Each structure stands twice: as structure tokens, then as C-alpha cells.
Amino acid sequence: MTTKEIVVGIDSSPSGHAALEWAARQARLTDSPLRAIHVLDWPIGISATGGPIASEFVYVDNENLQSAERNEASELFRSIDPLPDWSIQFERGQSGHVLVRESQHADLLVVGTREHVGVERILVGSTSHYCLSHASCPIVAVPPPRRHRSADPH
Numbered sequence: 001m002t003t004k005e006i007v008v009g010i011d012s013s014p015s016g017h018a019a020l021e022w023a024a025r026q027a028r029l030t031d032s033p034l035r036a037i038h039v040l041d042w043p044i045g046i047s048a049t050g051g052p053i054a055s056e057f058v059y060v061d062n063e064n065l066q067s068a069e070r071n072e073a074s075e076l077f078r079s080i081d082p083l084p085d086w087s088i089q090f091e092r093g094q095s096g097h098v099l100v101r102e103s104q105h106a107d108l109l110v111v112g113t114r115e116h117v118g119v120e121r122i123l124v125g126s127t128s129h130y131c132l133s134h135a136s137c138p139i140v141a142v143p144p145p146r147r148h149r150s151a152d153p154h
Helices: 014-030 062-078 095-102 118-124 127-134
Strands: 006-010 034-040 044-046 052-054 087-092 108-112 139-142
Touching: 006 014, 006 062, 006 095, 014 034, 014 062, 014 108, 014 139, 034 062, 034 095, 062 087, 087 095, 095 108, 095 127, 108 127, 127 139
Parallel strands: 006 034, 006 108, 034 087, 108 139
Antiparallel strands: 044 052
């Protein structure tokens, strides 16, 4: 049973913001309810160089981290001027698994794409690739705005 609902995965990345903006435009055009989902997939931490590392190697203040992530995601959601039948949902787990599960009755899943290379790709994986391979509804993968893309075309 589909609901005409659009589900969008959001995070604080440029592509997460772009995905939310695209999904909001599409929801307005199709008069569809929108459900934004922010997934906390910790215990992965961020190293001094910006790459992910397992939290057993770093101290992660989980309570403050969750609060900051929720506040940032809520602010991002408010920035699209949500309609009354739109919602934001917070989940924990692997982003791809959660988005596929939560979109199984939706008409559309929207995800952002990011460039993960080397160890980062092994640790984090590709949420968009997982969703494209496993979702039961159509998917739109939204790249980050051009100003945030890598300068190297290869």
C-alpha cells in the first residue's frame, strides 16, 4: 500500500540539504506529504582530519552529540518552511537500512550523494548506493551543489 508520501534522508552535509530542498519542491508540486528522516549512525566518530573513525578509539559525548544533531536537523527542516502534513523523524542505526525500511510504503525516497573514498568508504559505506540497491520504491539521488563537489573530476 503506497501513501503518495515522499521520504527524504537528511543530514548536515551539502548533499543532505540539497536532497531535502529537492524533496520539498517535489512534495509541493505533487501535493504529497513529506517525511524527513535523520539517522544517527554513531558510534562512528570524526577524526581530526575529518574522516570517520570507530568510537572505541575516541571519546564521544553521546548525549550532547545527539542533542546537537537533532537541533541541527530540526533547524534544517524548518528552513524549508514545512507544510502541516510534513514531519521530521529521528532514528538510530545504519542510514541505508533505516531509510529503506522507512520508505517501504512510500512513493519516493530521496537521498543525497556524497563522495566517500578509501577507508571512509569502508567504514561509512554509501547510503545512496545501499538505498538504490535495496529500496522497494523509486529513488532520487541528489548530488551536492556544484560549489561543494570535489575539484577533481575523476
